[in-house]
Amino acid sequence: MSIETPPQKSSRVVILGGGPGGYEAALVAHRLGADVTVVERNGLGGAAVLTDVVPSKTLIATAEWMTNAEQGAELGVRRGESRPADVASEHFVDLSVVNARVRSLATAQSADIRSRLEREGVRVVIGEGRLDGPSTVVVDGEDGTERLDAHVVLLALGTTPRVLPTAVPDGERILTWTQLYNLEEIPDHLIVVGSGVTGAEFAGAYHALGADVTLVSSRDRVLPGEDADAAELIEGVFRSRGMRVESRMRAEAAERTADGVAVTLSDGRVIEGSHVLFAVGSIPSTDGIGLAEAGVELTESGHVRVDRVSRTTARGVYAAGDCTGVLPLASVAAMQGRVAMSHALGDAVSPIKTRNVAANIFTAPEIATVGYSEKQLQEDGAKYVTATLPLARNPRAKMQEMHDGFVKLFAHPDAGIVLGGVIVAPRASELIFPITLAVSHRLTVDDVADSFTIYPSLSGSIAEVARMLHPRHP
Numbered sequence: 001m002s003i004e005t006p007p008q009k010s011s012r013v014v015i016l017g018g019g020p021g022g023y024e025a026a027l028v029a030h031r032l033g034a035d036v037t038v039v040e041r042n043g044l045g046g047a048a049v050l051t052d053v054v055p056s057k058t059l060i061a062t063a064e065w066m067t068n069a070e071q072g073a074e075l076g077v078r079r080g081e082s083r084p085a086d087v088a089s090e091h092f093v094d095l096s097v098v099n100a101r102v103r104s105l106a107t108a109q110s111a112d113i114r115s116r117l118e119r120e121g122v123r124v125v126i127g128e129g130r131l132d133g134p135s136t137v138v139v140d141g142e143d144g145t146e147r148l149d150a151h152v153v154l155l156a157l158g159t160t161p162r163v164l165p166t167a168v169p170d171g172e173r174i175l176t177w178t179q180l181y182n183l184e185e186i187p188d189h190l191i192v193v194g195s196g197v198t199g200a201e202f203a204g205a206y207h208a209l210g211a212d213v214t215l216v217s218s219r220d221r222v223l224p225g226e227d228a229d230a231a232e233l234i235e236g237v238f239r240s241r242g243m244r245v246e247s248r249m250r251a252e253a254a255e256r257t258a259d260g261v262a263v264t265l266s267d268g269r270v271i272e273g274s275h276v277l278f279a280v281g282s283i284p285s286t287d288g289i290g291l292a293e294a295g296v297e298l299t300e301s302g303h304v305r306v307d308r309v310s311r312t313t314a315r316g317v318y319a320a321g322d323c324t325g326v327l328p329l330a331s332v333a334a335m336q337g338r339v340a341m342s343h344a345l346g347d348a349v350s351p352i353k354t355r356n357v358a359a360n361i362f363t364a365p366e367i368a369t370v371g372y373s374e375k376q377l378q379e380d381g382a383k384y385v386t387a388t389l390p391l392a393r394n395p396r397a398k399m400q401e402m403h404d405g406f407v408k409l410f411a412h413p414d415a416g417i418v419l420g421g422v423i424v425a426p427r428a429s430e431l432i433f434p435i436t437l438a439v440s441h442r443l444t445v446d447d448v449a450d451s452f453t454i455y456p457s458l459s460g461s462i463a464e465v466a467r468m469l470h471p472r473h474p
């Protein structure tokens with residue numbers, strides 16, 4: 001694919017949105033010689049830092065500790081002299097302390113990003129921005145209204161939680177995930193509606209923190225978009241730990257009761273809990289800010305239509321991140337933003353390849369994936385071979401009492417090129433990298449199998465699965 005790269009150094013760039021799609025782009029544009037302004041209505045770092053990635057993964061750090069503590073008994077850990085008590089029961093979580101830590105980490109990271117941008121010479125304007133045509137951004141800020149003319153505009157607007165009109169959040173009992181971090185006590189019974197990645201992560205985390213959890217899942221199984229074996233395993237783990245999963249069920253409405261919430265399900269039943277969390281998807285923040293008037297075309301779902309170098313349909317206007325609906329991950333948002341600025345400012349650029357993106361679901365165990373999924377390979381009618389090794393066969397996993405998980409690889413049957421992989425394991429997010437390298441650089445299963453791994457180590461299973469896929473030519 002040939003890409004025109006107009007030389008536009010010393011351009012004025014205005015970026016609407018200070019999340020990963022926006023702030024990473026700002027740094028690149030500044031380095032490429034542009035005069036850069038970032039307009040943000042909340043805080044730098046965006047939803048990623050203030051309400052989504054950073055707070056959820058910080059909360060999950062405590063949940064992970066609790067999950068590990070539960071395993072202590074199996075490893076022979078006892079508290080006190082020869083007292084065979086269950087270690088987990090000796091610990092409880094003080095949610096007010098956990099959430100204070102979550103909020104302070106998020107605020108500090110947001111402040112760090114702002115100072116980094118300003119130190120490098122990027123101007124930050126706090127206020128609500130909108131387009132007035134393709135090359136002017138109008139900001140309603142603390143100091144009144146300001147018009148910013150730009151050669152290049154980047155829309156990095158992100159999304160906000162989808163809200164059901166029959167279950168309007170009140171921030172106390174009926175919640176979106178952005179409102180969870182003010183809770184002072186672990187809910188007695190948290191009903192989580194939606195079993196996508198957000199719902200599954202919070203359901204797992206709150207269960208580990210000590211809440212009773214009911215997960216309302218509209219599909220046959222939780223995590224419908226993920227590798228089927230991985231999703232089935234996680235649902236099994238959820239159930240075996242005592243979580244209730246209401247499958248093929250939708251929440252129709254939620255209302256407050258005297259001491260909690262009542263959630264009406266699609267089969268007419270009403271389930272009661274102390275709190276309900278709605279994790280039913282997100283809406284792009286693209287409405288009412290002059291996009292259509294400026295020639296920026298939106299898709300039916302309200303996302304900004306972009307090509308593989310992040311151009312919108314309006315000349316000089318680019319878009320990055322969740323507002324494009326390409327792949328809602330912080331890493332992808334940042335990559336789209338960098339690609340947009342490199343393209344706009346005439347630097348070398350390669351179009352985004354979402355095939356190489358690694359992603360992780362922070363349940364316990366985690367699910368990490370990279371490259372082609374089995375579903376994509378089947379839909380494309382691609383030739384592939386696959387092998388899976390249960391974690392329980394790995395010596396290190398046995399030593400650590402890790403029972404649930406596996407390593408799975410997909411490869412081309414003749415050339416042996418690694419096409420994709422799935423790891424379900426504690427800290428799978430850290431283990432996936434060798435497979436990411438293999439997928440990105442078209443390494444073969446033999447390349448992976450011939451590399452030394454530590455004995456004993458979980459990564460030994462990656463080499464062993466690769467060995468199982470050694471192409472045999474007649």
Ligand SMILES: Cc1cc2nc3c(=O)[nH]c(=O)nc-3n(C[C@H](O)[C@H](O)[C@H](O)COP(=O)(O)OP(=O)(O)OC[C@H]3O[C@@H](n4cnc5c(N)ncnc54)[C@H](O)[C@@H]3O)c2cc1C
Binds near residue numbers: 046323
């Ligand atoms: C609960 C949860 C957990 C997640 N965990 C992970 C994870 O572990 N790893 C991962 O990679 N991804 C994760 N994601 C996805 C990740 O949060 C998003 O992909 C990422 O935030 C996208 O970045 P962005 O820059 O597009 O948007 P955002 O981070 O949403 O930033 C957009 C910014 O634009 C601002 N804005 C919007 N409109 C205007 C306007 N008109 N004027 C001024 N400012 C405006 C908003 O205030 C916001 O700050 C998670 C998502 C959720 C919901």
Ligand SMILES: NC(=O)c1ccc[n+]([C@@H]2O[C@H](COP(=O)([O-])OP(=O)(O)OC[C@H]3O[C@@H](n4cnc5c(N)ncnc54)[C@H](O)[C@@H]3O)[C@@H](O)[C@H]2O)c1
Binds near residue numbers: 217250281
């Ligand atoms: N660890 C991570 O990287 C991470 C974490 C969270 C989110 N994300 C990103 O955000 C994206 C969106 O994930 P998400 O989970 O927020 O949204 P989603 O749209 O993927 O999932 C929402 C789920 O709620 C269900 N649902 C909708 N209405 C319902 C109702 N009334 N009752 C019951 N269920 C209902 C939907 O069928 C869907 O399965 C993910 O694909 C991922 O890319 C990433």
